[in-house]
Amino acid sequence: MKKFIQKQINKYRNPFSLVWKWGFLLTIILFLIAAIWPIATTYNSWQQDKNQYEEDVSQIDQYIIQRLNQLSEDSQSDIEDLFQKKVTITEESLQDELHNKDMNVQVFSENQTQRYHSFNENLKPAIDKGAEALEKTQNQSVRVETIYHEDQPFLYYVRKTSGNYLSEVKQNLIKHLLITLGCLLFICLIVAFIVALSFLSPLQKMKRLLKTINADNISDLRLNGNHYQGEMTEISESINVLLDKMSAFIEHQTRFVEDVSHELRTPVAVIEGHLKLLNRWGKEDPEVLDESLTASLHEIQRMKVLVQEMLDLTRAGQVDVxxxxxxxxxxxxxxxxxxxxxxxxxxxxxxxxxxxxxxxxxxxxxxxxxxxxxxxxxxxxxxxxxxxxxxxxxxxxxxxxxxxxxxxxxxxxxxxxxxxxxxxxxxxxxxxxxxxxxxxxxxxxxxxxxxxxxxxxxxxxxxxxxxxxxxxxxxxxxxxx
Structure with missing residues (x-):
């Protein structure tokens, strides 16, 4: 299995091959299309969570203020009980809900003595700022409300949100989004390369066939047009026509060399025989010398005609061009x-x-x-x-x-x-x-x-x-x- 995988990788390891180019291009396109949904969903979830948080904080504010308005002057124990009781909107104690929502709530008496706090942070300075604090803070991070009894300040309600809750929610959403995008990228990568390999498979087959062609097998190897569709069929037919022409040229060249070597063997042997004869003793005999020269010249003339005819025969196959x-x-x-x-x-x-x-x-x-x-x-x-x-x-x-x-x-x-x-x-x-x-x-x-x-x-x-x-x-x- 390992050897098979390595073999497939080696086929397409050229970083400039069409498989890699189309694979990565399709991956980017598919990923951009597929990423729209999770990004939009995450954004909507963030807006919903943010709006829901602000709505919950507002409801808790209204609930606490309403209950504080119902208390009497000697109500220290009632204040403690208020924050220990379960809230109908969350089915948890008010104090737990404040911690869950990252709400720092403090209640002060008319002389600004602290009577309840959910966190140790001192929010007394916010009482002096009052409405000014509300105007200068974003998302109502600080709220100060005065509770009146018989038209006199009775209690001060101070609430502050630090934004940690929303920040944690946002981080969780981003974390899930990144995991989702990573999975989508991996899936798109696989799908893109499968599609690229599927579309480019005919080209890969053509490439593998053409790499195996040499002078010995060019007359036998051809692309099967039935394996391709559309333009690929036309390309395969064009390649086959080209291979036919190359095969014909190679065959002409081979036959030319074989035929010339075969036909020239006899006149060369005749000339060689006469020259050896003359070299041994024939040059001393005028009759033998004349006969050998005449025969050699005749064979040379025949060789000239033969070579010219062979050249004509070779050129004849290219007249259409x-x-x-x-x-x-x-x-x-x-x-x-x-x-x-x-x-x-x-x-x-x-x-x-x-x-x-x-x-x-x-x-x-x-x-x-x-x-x-x-x-x-x-x-x-x-x-x-x-x-x-x-x-x-x-x-x-x-x-x-x-x-x-x-x-x-x-x-x-x-x-x-x-x-x-x-x-x-x-x-x-x-x-x-x-x-x-x-x-x-x-x-x-x-x-x-x-x-x-x-x-x-x-x-x-x-x-x-x-x-x-x-x-x-x-x-x-x-x-x-």
């Missing part, structure tokens, strides 16, 4: 590439079937569209057999897409090859791949570019019947001719 505002007229580009290939391969018959009735704009960088068409047409030329005929078709597909189809009549491919043809370094005819050239990256580059522009590419083929590659790209807007 780098070329987001690019627009290209599709008919113009297709016709330009078509004319160029007619010049480059005069022994081939190229046919362009343009079904577009007007020019269409698509969101793609012009050079990238040209690169895609060149890759597909180059492959069509490379894998053509005796029938040197290539068809290019441009049309509108389902209103929203431009479809470009490039068909050759070469050797075709099996269903298994069709599934892998867009993989990096994959070649359908591995036995003849060296003489045809290329590194098996062209279709991978084309697919990455097309996917980056929210399009699609697929192939229809059969062994011996040629292949037909279809490229679909979304229409951006229409241009009237």
């Amino acid at each position: 780098q070329f987001a505002d690019e627009q290209t007229p599709v008919r113009d580009v297709v016709q330009s590439v078509y004319q160029n290939f007619q010049i480059l391969y005069p022994d081939f018959n190229f046919f362009l079937e343009d079904d577009l009735k007007q020019e269409y704009q698509i969101q793609i960088y012009r050079n990238h569209l040209e690169q895609i068409l060149v890759i597909l047409l180059d492959n069509a030329v490379k894998y053509s057999l005796d029938r040197k005929e290539i068809h290019i078709t441009v049309s509108v597909e389902a209103i929203d897409y431009i479809e470009i189809a490039i068909q050759d009549f070469g050797e075709g491919m099996s269903r298994e090859d069709q599934k892998k043809v867009f993989n990096r370094f994959y070649r359908v005819d591995k036995a003849r791949s060296r003489e045809r050239g290329g590194n098996g990256l062209g279709l991978s580059i084309a697919q990455e570019l097309i996917n980056g522009y929210k399009g699609s590419i697929f192939v229809e083929s059969a062994p011996g019947a040629g292949s037909n590659f279809h490229v679909r790209l979304p229409i951006l807007r229409l241009n009237d001719e």
Whole structure:
């Protein structure tokens, strides 16, 4: 249990975390709201106790004065009995009530001889001051009353309250108030942190998940949007999109390093073999020297092409960000590439079937569209057999897409090859791949570019019947001719 509590504390021990901030903020708000009632109640109780005390003192004054007015001249014993009797308003003796209420009462005869006192303090000077004492004191702390008999001063009643009673009542109320406020603060603290943890729990889950993500598991870990509500769902979806992009970038980087190291191994080994041969004895033989230099230069050129293609492939995954505002007229580009290939391969018959009735704009960088068409047409030329005929078709597909189809009549491919043809370094005819050239990256580059522009590419083929590659790209807007 102790370890569990310590673990929970360590999770939120950062004093600047949202849990602490919201917890203390909610504690203050809840405490201020909850403290209104006990403070108001205590204040009302104080006012009631104060008013009740003043009322009790006034009633006792009236009672004593009334009873003293009923006494005769020889009434010393009656005075003593008066203060020993129980008072109907309190059910205690008058003397006890005076002590409880902190009332110092003294009775003097007409010659100011003390005949009764509840405290030892001498209040005789108050008789001389009389009404003046009442005017100058607050809350009637001193009262002097003259009792007359046959119109002559008979007794003097003097009463003084020191305020200790009310002070003690006030201290008790404040003490109970502080205890109540302390309990309320503790309860508010618990409730506030429970509420803060409840509201911020999704963020804490997100934080814990993100802290566990690394390059090895980023492709597997995602936030479950069903666990959140409202804005948290949108945040979790945005985080998942970000993780998808990061995962894709990491995967591209990893594959780039792996593929480059794999593909460069052969040309490096070839060059190394020829250099060792020359170093041992080949440099003395002009024929061997020429052959080794020619082979090494060929491999270096192939390495340059390979590295450039790998860089193109890596950049292809970022076109949606780098070329987001690019627009290209599709008919113009297709016709330009078509004319160029007619010049480059005069022994081939190229046919362009343009079904577009007007020019269409698509969101793609012009050079990238040209690169895609060149890759597909180059492959069509490379894998053509005796029938040197290539068809290019441009049309509108389902209103929203431009479809470009490039068909050759070469050797075709099996269903298994069709599934892998867009993989990096994959070649359908591995036995003849060296003489045809290329590194098996062209279709991978084309697919990455097309996917980056929210399009699609697929192939229809059969062994011996040629292949037909279809490229679909979304229409951006229409241009009237």
